[in-house]
Amino acid sequence: MENKDLKIELTKSIEEQITKMKKNTGDNTPIRSMDYFYEAAKNIYRINNIDSSTPVVGTFCNMIPEELILAVGAKPLRICGGFQGTIPISESILPQVYCPLIKSSVGFFMKNMLNDLNMLIVPTTCDGKKKAAEILAEKITTLIMEVPHTIESPQARELWLREVMILKRNLTSHLSKKITRKGLRQAIEKTNKKRALLRELYELRKKNPPILGADALLVTHMSFYSDLDSWITHTEALVNELKVKEAVREEPNLRVMLTGAPVILPTWKIPLLIEESGGLIVMDDLCSGAKMLLRNCEVRSWNMYDMLIGLADYYLMSGCPCFVPNNTRITRILNDIKDYQIDGVVYHNLSGCQLYGGEAWRVEKALKKQDIPVLRLETSYGEGDIKQLKIRVDAFIEMLEARKEV
Ligand code: SF4
Numbered sequence: 001m002e003n004k005d006l007k008i009e010l011t012k013s014i015e016e017q018i019t020k021m022k023k024n025t026g027d028n029t030p031i032r033s034m035d036y037f038y039e040a041a042k043n044i045y046r047i048n049n050i051d052s053s054t055p056v057v058g059t060f061c062n063m064i065p066e067e068l069i070l071a072v073g074a075k076p077l078r079i080c081g082g083f084q085g086t087i088p089i090s091e092s093i094l095p096q097v098y099c100p101l102i103k104s105s106v107g108f109f110m111k112n113m114l115n116d117l118n119m120l121i122v123p124t125t126c127d128g129k130k131k132a133a134e135i136l137a138e139k140i141t142t143l144i145m146e147v148p149h150t151i152e153s154p155q156a157r158e159l160w161l162r163e164v165m166i167l168k169r170n171l172t173s174h175l176s177k178k179i180t181r182k183g184l185r186q187a188i189e190k191t192n193k194k195r196a197l198l199r200e201l202y203e204l205r206k207k208n209p210p211i212l213g214a215d216a217l218l219v220t221h222m223s224f225y226s227d228l229d230s231w232i233t234h235t236e237a238l239v240n241e242l243k244v245k246e247a248v249r250e251e252p253n254l255r256v257m258l259t260g261a262p263v264i265l266p267t268w269k270i271p272l273l274i275e276e277s278g279g280l281i282v283m284d285d286l287c288s289g290a291k292m293l294l295r296n297c298e299v300r301s302w303n304m305y306d307m308l309i310g311l312a313d314y315y316l317m318s319g320c321p322c323f324v325p326n327n328t329r330i331t332r333i334l335n336d337i338k339d340y341q342i343d344g345v346v347y348h349n350l351s352g353c354q355l356y357g358g359e360a361w362r363v364e365k366a367l368k369k370q371d372i373p374v375l376r377l378e379t380s381y382g383e384g385d386i387k388q389l390k391i392r393v394d395a396f397i398e399m400l401e402a403r404k405e406v
């Protein structure tokens, strides 16, 4: 398919998802501040509007300290792909069994749709990312960050701090710009402001949410793609609007947590299906959502070394299933279940993701102990399985309803 046609197809699928999101709000007064996020979503991979005055650094995953990219005067852009359209091209060089996220991302580069990025940073969190980094290095300057397999040893913390320091050095040398103490402090303060706003947004969902989960997830998701200043301005406006808005659903809500592999635009089918079935997503544990964003990056003092330690420690607590053991994630999920009064959990896995697939059993076991029902779904980016998914999601939501009535 020609690039022009791919871009049209991508925009069309994003617009379709947005239409469904709007439809799900039913008779509720539309949230005016959401318009910015719906519009921004249409340019998620910079497909329509490229501002070339600022260098852009592509990042795979939650483990990359965006503060260093901001401090060097560049724009971080998450390049995890969520688009089915770029998968067939990448399957000519990647095994079909790779997860769709990897195949979609590599496909974007093979179609030269992201090759104008200044550089790319990839963590060694899974085999797919490692091999993708090798392939993409032939197209674009690619930096690999070595991620330890555990967070529970002093050596792991040291290794990761060293990786963060190497990243700082490589960003400055590749982009020929400095990272100053003041610049890094401002970047950390700004990203903490983003996190504080998200905490406010999520706090509003603890009782009777004034916003659907698919919309709230879009707001969080766009923080990985939009210009940060503009995202902050519009999220402030959204939070203020929501503070005086009525609940989006009548009580009792069937309160769902969505966890598992990242949900990435334009593949919004899982959150949409849950809310079309009558569930209400009030919390997520997704790397494409709030998984890391509800706590601040803490810095002991504003000297360069302490800031780098603060960043390394913050990102090491990602709760990524590449860590063994990954108790951080399970503890966080259990705490959120209490705080957000969760009735049931949907565990989303992407076909080919061994990490999330392999960790599902431990998470389910921990949830069963607390008598929290779990629905495990495995899917990819196509729409072929949507009917089957719908049957399972409907049955799960009905079961939650029945439990609530008892
Ligand atoms: S699960 Fe999250 S932190 Fe781990 S590799 Fe995927 S995006 Fe990165």
Ligand code: SF4
Binding pocket: 099, 100, 101, 102, 125, 126, 127, 128, 129, 261, 262, 350, 352, 353, 354, 355, 356
């Ligand atoms: S979904 Fe799983 S396999 Fe795919 S990139 Fe993320 S961690 Fe790797």
